[in-house]
Each structure stands twice: as structure tokens, then as C-alpha cells.
Amino acid sequence: MSLSDEEVAFARELFSGLGDVTTRRMFGGMGIYHEGTIFALTRSDGVLLLKGANGFGEVLEAEGCEHWTHTRKDGTATAMPYWTLPDAALDDPEIACDWARRSLAHL
Secondary structure, three states: OOOOHHHHHHHHHHOHHHOOEEEEEEOOEEEEEEOOEEEEEEOOOOOEEEEOOOOHHHHHHHOOOOEEEEEOOOOOEEEEEEEEOOHHHHHOHHHHHHHHHHHHHOO
């Protein structure tokens, strides 16, 4: 599965308030960068995730965000340093950018 042009445009628009946002397709999904620093991903299934480094993952979990666990081909699971966005952030670019800034502050 690969991201559609609409999914790419949605992510770019959602975080456009940050200013310098770029994207790079990878592994069927996409990395989302601010000034060259990756702070979010869109998985190939369209799920948008924020990086939760240096304790920020705990903040996201307290908000009810889901931690991404990737299952490899051999069946082993690996916890990735990314969490889903709070639901309100998916509908409001201002809220999404606030969460993105908080994520970036922990990188």
C-alpha cells in the first residue's frame, strides 16, 4: 500500500503553519520534516504519527495516543518512537502544529 497524493497533501497542509515543512516518501509511507528534522511520519496505511523522543511519548500516551509497534516479517514486534496524534489535532492545523512544536522541542 502506498500513500495517495491526497494523503500527502493533507499532511503537508496540516503542518503548514510550522513554516519550512518538507516530506519524503519512504517504505510506502512518508517522513515529515521541519527544517530538516523528522518529527512525524505517515505510515503506508495513512496513519499520521508524531515522534515521541526524550519523554514526549509519555505525554502523548497520557493524551490517549497509541504507540506504534511494527511487526517484522519474522513475527517479532519492535516499538517505534512514534505515537498517533491526539484526535483533535487531525481536524485542526493549529492544534496539530502545537503538538508538532512540542515534539520538535524534545528532539
